[in-house]
Amino acid sequence: xxxxxxxxxxxxxxxxxxxxxxxxxxxxxxxxxxxxxxxxxxxxxxxxxxxxxxxxxxxxxxxxxxxxxxxxxxxxxxxxxxxxxxxxxxxxxxxxxxxxxxxxxxxxxxxxxxxxxxxxxxxxxxxxxxxxxxxxxxxxxxxxxxxxxxxxxxxxxxxxxxxxxxxxxxxxxxxxxxxxxxxxxxxxxxxxxxxxxxxxxxxxxxxxxxxxxxxxxxxxxxxxxxxxxxxxxxxxxxxxxxxxxxxxxxxxx
Numbered sequence: 480x481x482x483x484x485x486x487x488x489x490x491x492x493x494x495x496x497x498x499x500x501x502x503x504x505x506x507x508x509x510x511x512x513x514x515x516x517x518x519x520x521x522x523x524x525x526x527x528x529x530x531x532x533x534x535x536x537x538x539x540x541x542x543x544x545x546x547x548x549x550x551x552x553x554x555x556x557x558x559x560x561x562x563x564x565x566x567x568x569x570x571x572x573x574x575x576x577x578x579x580x581x582x583x584x585x586x587x588x589x590x591x592x593x594x595x596x597x598x599x600x601x602x603x604x605x606x607x608x609x610x611x612x613x614x615x616x617x618x619x620x621x622x623x624x625x626x627x628x629x630x631x632x633x634x635x636x637x638x639x640x641x642x643x644x645x646x647x648x649x650x651x652x653x654x655x656x657x658x659x660x661x662x663x664x665x666x667x668x669x670x671x672x673x674x675x676x677x678x679x680x681x682x683x684x685x686x687x688x689x690x691x692x693x694x695x696x697x698x699x700x701x702x703x704x705x706x707x708x709x710x711x712x713x714x715x716x717x718x719x720x721x722x723x724x725x726x727x728x729x730x731x732x
Contacts, residue, residue, distance in 0.1 A: 486523065489513070489515055489519065489523055490523050490526075490527060492513050492515070493509060493513065493520065493523060493524065493527070494527075494532070494544070494548075496509060496512060496513060497509075497533070497542060497543060497544050498544060502541075503536050503539070503541035503542055503543040504541055504542055504543075505539070505540060505541045505542070506520055506521055506524065506542075509524070509542070524542055527545075528542070528545075528587075530547060531545045531546065531547035531586070532544075532545050532547045532548060533545050534546075534586055534587035534691075535587050535588075536587070537587060537588035537614070537635060537638065537639060538631075538634050538635055538638045545586065545587075546584055546586060546591070546691050561582070561584075561593065561685070561687075561690065561693060561723075561727060562582065562593050562594045564723060564726045564727055564730065565582045565593075565594060565685070565695065565723045566594060566596070568719045568722045568723050568726075569582060569594065569596045569695065569719065570596050571719070572596075572695075572697070572715055572716065572719045573596045573597075573598060573599075575711075575715050576697055576708070576711065576712050576715055576716075577598055577599070577600065577699075577703070578598050578600075578603070578604075578697050578698060578699035578703065578704065578712070579595065579596065579597050579598045579603050579604050579605050579697070579698050579699065580595070580596045580695060580696070580697050580698075581594070581595055581606070581695065581696050581697075581698065582594040582595075582685075582693070582694075582695050583612070583619065583693065583694060583695075583696075584690075584691045584692065584693045585614065585623045585626075585691055585692040585693075586611075586691065588614055588639070589611045589612060589613060589614050590611065590612040590613070590614055590616070590619055590620075590623065591609065591610075591611055591612075592606055592607070592608050592609065592610045592611075592612065593608055593693075594608055595607065595608060598699070600703070602700065603699070604675075604678060604698040604699060604700070613642065614635070614639065615635075615636065615639055615641055615642070615655075616644070616670075616674045617644075617648075617649075617668075617670035617673040617674040617680065618668040618669055618670035618673075618674075618680045618681060618682040618696055619668075619670075619680075619682045619694060619696055620655075621655070621658050621659050621661075621662040621668035621682070622662050622667070622668045622682040622683065622684050622694045622696075623684075623692050623694060624636070624656075624659045624662075625659050625660070625662040625663035625668070625684065626684050626686070626692040626694075627692070632656060632659050633652075633656055636652050636655060636656060637652065641655055644673065644674050644675070645672055645673060645674065645675065645676050646676075647671060647672040647673045648673050648674070649673060662684075666683060666684060666717055666720070667681060667682065667683045667713055667716060667717055667720075668681070668682050668683075669681055669709070669713075670682070672701065677700055677701050677702075678698060678699070678700060678701065679698075679699060679700075679701050679704040679709065680696050680697060680698045680699075681696060681697050681709065681712045681713055681716050682694050682695070682696035682697075682716075683695055683696070683716045683717050683719070683720035684720060684724075685720055685723050685724050685727065686720075686724045687724055687727040687728055688728075690727070694720070695716065695719060695720055695723070696716075697712050697716055
């Protein structure tokens with residue numbers, strides 16, 4: 480007789496429920512809808528969250544589907560492969576600006592780097608795919624919060640707080656949220672040594688429905704990313720982000 484694997488079946492029931500839901504769900508609501516014990520739901524969701532299959536809202540503690548599911552399905556659903564689509568435009572961007580370019584997604588209460596195209600410079604900023612970054616870190620934080628629903632950014636900032644990484648870090652919630660609003664209007668955000676001393680960055684959002692909030696960002700040392708060069712980087716990264724967004728939307732049609 481075949482083993483029925485009850486825990487696996489319950490896990491898939493949870494995944495189907497979240498996939499069909501228009502919003503994230505909490506433990507009690509999942510348990511009630513599926514008629515599964517709350518302790519069992521807690522154990523399964525904790526395991527799935529650790530694997531990246533589920534992500535939990537840092538403010539409301541509710542669960543939604545994670546990016547891992549898209550990664551698992553890439554062989555049969557190539558249209559969801561953001562990394563594949565973003566890589567060529569990112570390579571062109573590196574050629575134009577001469578600095579390292581990153582692609583990442585908002586993954587619960589942090590940012591996960593999906594792809595990196597390194598600069599050819601001997602001295603450069605880099606981190607491997609899979610690296611986690613703080614959600615509210617400088618330019619990327621401003622851009623990711625700018626993609627959220629109105630009022631959500633304020634709630635997350637109030638809940639998580641703003642850490643002082645360098646003397647330039649913005650720790651005043653009102654000032655940080657003002658820059659989030661500016662990022663939404665301008666479709667880019669700047670980090671002027673706010674996350675790392677001697678390092679500047681520019682980030683721009685990848686605006687695609689039905690996918691986790693995503694963005695690209697250019698990072699370099701202040702000695703290289705001068706004010707004059709920053710103007711060029713801003714112009715080029717906005718074009719690149721728009722190109723990636725357009726290509727993803729075409730694939731999703």
